[in-house]
Amino acid sequence: MELVLENVSRRFQRFTAVDEISYAMGNGVYGLLGVNGAGKTTLMRMLCTLLKPTGGHVYFNGSDVFEMGAGYRQIIGYLPQEFGYYPEFSVRDYLMYIASIKGLDRFVASKKADVLLAQVGLDCVQKKKMKKLSGGMKRRVGIAQAMLNNPKILILDEPTAGLDPNERVRFRNLISALAGDRLVLLSTHIVSDVEYIANEIMLMKDGRFIQTGSLAQITAAVPEKAWSVTVSKNEAQRFLENYMVSNVRQFSGKTELRILSKEKPHVEAVPDELTLEDVFLYYFGEKGGEGNVLL
Amino acid sequence: MFYYELKKILSRKSGRIVIFLICAMIALVCCFAVHNPNTAYVDENGQTQQGYAAVRKLRAQRHEWAGKLTTDVLARVIEENARINEEAAKSGASDDVVWGKKRAFDDISTMINRAFGKFREYNYYKIDSLSPDDAAQFYDRRVISLTEWLDSNEAQILSDDEKAFLTERYMELETPIEYDYMTGWEMHAEYMPTVTMLLLLLISFPIAGVFSGEKQLKADAVFFSSYHGRGRAVLAKLMAGIVFVTVAYWMAVIVYSVVVLGFLGADGAGLMVQIDVWKSFYNITFFEQFLLMVFGGYIGCLSIALLEMLVAAKTKSAMVSVAVPFVLIFMPTFISSLVSRLEYGNKILGLLPDQLFIISQVLSQFNLYKISSKITGAVEVLFPLYIIISLLLMPTVYFIYRKSEVQ
């Protein structure tokens, strides 16, 4: 199975949200990492045929997905960033309705709903109305909905946004469990979401993929090193103005900094492994400056 | 899918409120239709009685005048009217007592007032100035006053063909016409526009949600990325909308008709509508008028609801689409004085969809249309026109909605 993007672009009036992206994906978990407005949602909408590209094509196993139409929609599952539901429907009714528009027959749909509800841990609230669920529960219904047709391509747009840390971990595990034999594409601007579960990471900025590859490849591509150093508060301010600082921790009058730099920034600086967090800072953060003030 | 679409309509609070309001509206209109001065019985003391017993008395009173309205019968009405007036002048009886005594034949005296009065006006006391000998002219007067009006300035917008058509239709009315108690049909026709128009305005709220709901709830992304999301699921929406309109309409209209005709009586189904709409050139019976009204109302509701769905499918806005029925129902009243000054103004107004809700008024108007050299009335144009519009709107809604993008 192969999903290929070929010079995919999307313009809104004069603004280009997705800019000539070419990329190929197979089975596995893909993490689309980018700041707000990078174009993640726009790209995903195009992959779900919700939005026509203004340039380029998306091919599934060689066929244009817009020409495939229903045949392509049959094999995708989508959890939108803003997951809308029918507030007056019960969880079960909601799933049964989505199953019907996904073309499942009622008996199969009912079985499938049982399995998924158990899998996402919602079997006890299936009679509850959707509007009465918590945000995390709704998101889990969202996942269940996307999985109803056992999609070959599962597209999740910021599935962990707004979840508490526990729920977040649960969700990550759930996604890992569901990944199996399919293509999972999930977007996020939270590094830890993809750090462990994605086989492949795409860094997206201003509508382009600026870096792609496995975690190791991506970190290796960054020419900086990570350093850890503990200094006084005054000195810390100087580092903030001149270096990329990925972490600041204060304790007993001292400040511990995590600095990205090619050279050793301080005699006492200790080198450390680059994390995805550092990579994110490197590509998306600003390099030092007046703006970075130690609070 | 279809089941869940209906469930979406009915599970929303707005859907439930609307259903409650429809029930309340029908109950209220039924009350008005069966309980008003036209359905009252007036006893010999001039006391007004209402209710089922009163209706039965009124019915019995009027049944006495049932039969062909021949010159003899009409002369008797004029005589009887004069006798009651005379008696009242002597005894000084109150207006109410006089009214009560004339109640039995006042449908007929109304016709006489119309027949002998000027074409465009109604003189309540005209009958008082007639003598029984005048009765012989009753049916001729109908054609004569039409001819007089056709020669007047007011009628000069009509072509000669149209004038000939109207005269011919007038002459085609078989005389003498039959009379019987027909208050049930009369009241039914009177309140029917209220029922159908209010019904349309009420159902427009849930209908607006059918094609705008997904966008508003942000459920459109899942909907359109699903297998049937650009096909059968859209069809299910369309079906749900049509079924909702259809069921709501027929439930409301059947309940209304059964209550009103059940309470007031359905006697007189085979009588000519001219008893009620004297000037009409449509030579049809009350039952035929009833059919035109109920089917006209349905076609009106359906076509406007479909147009509303089209606007919702295009704009995805419930606010904008819900305005469609309100505009179509209320606009004609506001623009009529302006538009009717135009050469074809009245012809255009006569084909607007609000006309389907006021068939009994359409029957009394002289809007004529020429279709391939054949002249017809508005009713013959309205029905096929809006059936065709409805049939065209269905696929249009489908194709517009299925092409939606989620931005």
Ligand SMILES: Nc1ncnc2c1ncn2[C@@H]1O[C@H](COP(=O)(O)OP(=O)(O)OP(=O)(O)O)[C@@H](O)[C@H]1O
């Ligand atoms: N329908 C639209 N019309 C105009 N501009 C749009 C539209 N949709 C998105 N954009 C613009 O395209 C850019 C990318 O938006 P997109 O929602 O794809 O970003 P994102 O990476 O998903 O961001 P976020 O992390 O905030 O969800 C933004 O600048 C946005 O303003």
Ligand SMILES: [Mg+2]
């Ligand atoms: Mg987004």
